[in-house]
Amino acid sequence: MAPDREPEARSTTEGGPSETNAEAGPAKSAARAREGSGGAAPRKEPASSGGTGEIPSFDVTMRLRRYNPEQDSEPHWEDYTVRMHGTDRVLDALHKVKAEIDGTLTFRRSCAHGVCGSDAVRINGRNRLACKTLLKDLNLSKPVVVEPIKGLPIEKDLVVDMEPFFAAYREVMPFLITTGAEPTRERIQSQPDRERFDDTTKCILCAACTSSCPVFWTDGQYFGPAAIVNAHRFIFDSRDAGSDLRLEVLNDKEGVWRCRTTFNCSEACPRGIQITKAIAEVKQALIARKL
């Protein structure tokens, strides 16, 4: 039985908004990109004095990359138009499509305010959390293009297989390693020592960074920025004694040296972590230790 949808609410666009760019990486299509990169330049709204009453409703066309492994041989694009409200986020629009137009639309989400890391997707070509991207900040004269993050196997619609991502995370030994006897009270750590690794403790493992990295896209073997961030969090923790082990892992040929400082990760991180800086610090620590 075919799902009972309202057929007029959608139209199928073949081919999609811009040509696919599979593995080519941006290098092959640099020129193409510049012309095709219209879309949503974040529009700065003057800070309204809060409140939700005065912001009007508007229609939004969502262009979603759909793929149902049980029916489709390959992903395709579909458009849905929904009526949304001023403070709504892309996640609200996805919910609305699922609730009112097509229940088969599949995506992950949980907290809905940017702290759980479930809903990293590509919105208008950039990795974002759907729940942290306000519709009013997008250019709504064009469809809002939402597709799965890149470089991880697509499972269904916007859902990707996170296993490779977490496997890389596990490989960097992301846990405190200590030596000697446990103290009875807390370990002492000075405020500057605590501050040293504060930035990288913010990571929510959303994979927005790793899946924005052109090097990760190539063969998926690169550990990726998220794993390095989580190694950094411990390497620079004064209480930790396992830095050498972790640095050794990141000295691997798939480790930090593969980073080409493209900054996509830093731009994508919803937690504002200075990822490229963290990677640079790890590189420097490695050099200091090896030379």
Added chain:
Amino acid sequence: MSTPTETPGPGSYAPALETPHSPYRRSKATRSNWELYGWLFMRMSGVLLLVLVFGHLWVNMVSGDGINQVDWGFVAGKWSSPFWQTWDVLMLWLAQLHGTNGVRTIINDYAERDATRFWLKMALYAATAVVLVLGSLVVFTFDPCADPSSTLEACRTRS
């Protein structure tokens, strides 16, 4: 949209689907400092190359008559001096090794299969060897007086 295949009833629940999770594999871990040295070399050679290449471009293409001044005699003039010989050989080696390491990175990035990777890199290294040997030989075995009409200082004393 077509109908999904059979919806299983109670009892005979969903037949096991092929697991949708792709097995995660990382090619064997490497424990050497090779990538670290390569990375450092790119930076150090880069800084030196900046001087060498810009000097080279200035002398050959900007100062004097620009590109039009370059002919055999111009080259002979330069290479009669050990300073330019050293300059050019150093530049040749650094640029070639820098470029080779850079292209090696790119092959590693984009070649999909191990075999492709291997053969591309072999070709790269072979080309590098040819360029380095040939280039060095040319600079060092070059005889600036090969042209009998040469007016170079060095040739006059010799003849």
Added chain:
Amino acid sequence: MASLTPTAKAAPKKPVGTLYRGREGMWSWVFHRITGVAIFFFLFVHVLDTATVRISPEAYNAVIGQYKNPVMGLGEAGLVGAVVFHALNGIRIILVDFWSKGTQHQRKLFWGVIALWTVLMVPFLVRHLSIVFGH
């Protein structure tokens, strides 16, 4: 659309989608990579053509003469443009790697590279192209 049984699917597990809209950092890397490879291939050819100096002055002059037509002149201009960009951006990368504020200012550094590149290329092109087309 053809109905596929779940097991028979030849599903595209490969990542597909639109072009990623990276910013300065990504594009600087794209250009760095393209220029790096271009220079690499030029270097290869350049060593071979220079090697003809060992054959005879005539042979070398014949080869180098090829460089002296307007089309090659334009190519040379492009090559110099590539080398200058690659070199300047290389310095940017090194600053990002080693200067503690490099990552913070990477975008400004990129625009600095573009500015410096323009400053260097404009006089060079004026001179070079007037020589190439002047004769």
Added chain:
Amino acid sequence: MQTHRYDVVIVGAGGAGMRAALEAGQRARTAVLTKLYPTRSHTGAAQGGMCAALANVEDDNWEWHTFDTVKGGDYLVDQDAAEVMCKEAIDAVLDLEKMGLPFNRTPEGRIDQRRFGGHTRNHGEAAVRRSCFAADRTGHMILQTLYQQCVKHEVEFFNEFYVLDLLLVDAADARTGREIEGLQVERPEGGSGGADGSAGGPVGGVPAGKRVAGVVAYELATGEIHVFQAKSVVFATGGAGKVYKTTSNAHTLTGDGMGIAYRRGLPLEDMEFFQFHPTGLAGLGILLSEAARGEGGILRNADGERFMERYAPTIKDLAPRDIVARSMANEVREGRGAGPNKDYVLLDLTHLEPAHIDAKLPDITEFARTYLGVEPYTEPVPVYPTAHYAMGGVPTNVDAEVLSDNTTVVPGLYAAGEVACVSVHGSNRLGTNSLLDINVFGKRAGIAAAEYANRADWVALPEAPEAETVEMLESIRNRPAGERYSAIRTALQETMDANAQVFRTEGTLKQALSDIDRLKERYSRVSVQDKGKRYNTDLLEAVEVGFLLDLAEVIVLGALERKESRGGHFREDYPHRDDVNFMRHTMVYRERGADGTLVNRLDFKPVVQTRYQPMERKY
């Protein structure tokens, strides 16, 4: 279908689940089943902190903490449990520090502490600095640290596995033994799926003398059913905030664990007590931690008045949440609300140094900027109470053993965290006491479950253990067309917000009850559009709505019955606390009545009082 066998199965990988897993995993073969990747659990959203009388910055002790907990809970707290929690709090914090949690530090390098609502020195004298924190990401750091430890100890996770049923067998019939292959236990009559489309109900009342045999789970990726046989099961499935529309809770907090237990005939305790957190972003419900007020933030009405001075003269903005939330709602009701619709009040941080805000409250100020476009340095932030925390849940004793009535333990079944009701929160949880609860009772549950597993025998699985779950799923999936669960969910949330929120009366509650009745009837015809197997979130959301309906009904029933005002439960028609009639816990059971239909039975449980006699609650 696949069958697995583990000594201990832990359901849920939030703070409570992973804390339990760390203990159980080192003692017995343990599996953790979670419908989300562990780091997606809502513990990660907790901001403010975790209290423990470390006395790192000022004089403090666990008895004062106990008193505050008891008083904060309006004396409905079981005081033996509160004592356990407050005593073990200190070790719970130190354990986390040793696992690597990056707490903020004092200048001497020790764990820093700050003030939090309702936490006082010497029985209410003045606010005390008791909350240990990591900026305003304490929950995030707890969740990450516990997950890191789980990675270290190689805990086995089954990610995106939805547990949908609990397998209980009659202890009398349960044939156990080391060798159970081929042995089958008779399943009692009548346990088939309810006509209302929900999972099979219990059979003829309280399952006295029940034992745990395992759980049934649905694998999201494949749609496959997995039966996990286990000697002990720990429920740590978190809260149920999604019964309300305005909530700080995640979309996935649908009270599955409570719902499953309830459908299996286990009671739910004190469900009418739901905490409304004062400072949710107006209109959105996203939480701004109490830490904002702990750091000096002030609530103001439209006239700029610091209205909490009127309601709680001593500790003002740091009064317990129920009081602050009610005060705010009252300001709005009496026309002193701010904004175009006068429907919120303002949280003022503008007198704080921006640097201080950045150091202590970076994330929540970011929320205000992102979601409301308000700059907290210079503008007050619109806030309104948001449904936040379920004080009630599956009743347990201090060893985290689940009770099937007021006293009987279900051997092998444990619960910890928000899903459970020990009851350390009574009628109103103090801020920071939940992160504490999940650590203390998570640990206790893990140890107890493993120890039980190590001494108990296997219980044979019932025949066709998955049958009821499959029937429930297939009846929804195969129904060609019908009600959309999303519409039902919206209607439910709206009636709960309108009728069972901060202020309640008999009238509104009856309205809610009849709405829920109608929605349940609609739910019996629910169908989904996604008929597939892989990642069928459509199907599972429909199932979750079923749990929400059941829980909403229990909440409203309890609230109707409790004709008094206490803690998080405020009846306008009975605005005072009534210790004579209601100093007792509510227990709601679902049973099959004489005519075979499912009915709810209300019962009560005495409150354990050790050293603190009820007093009027004044701040």
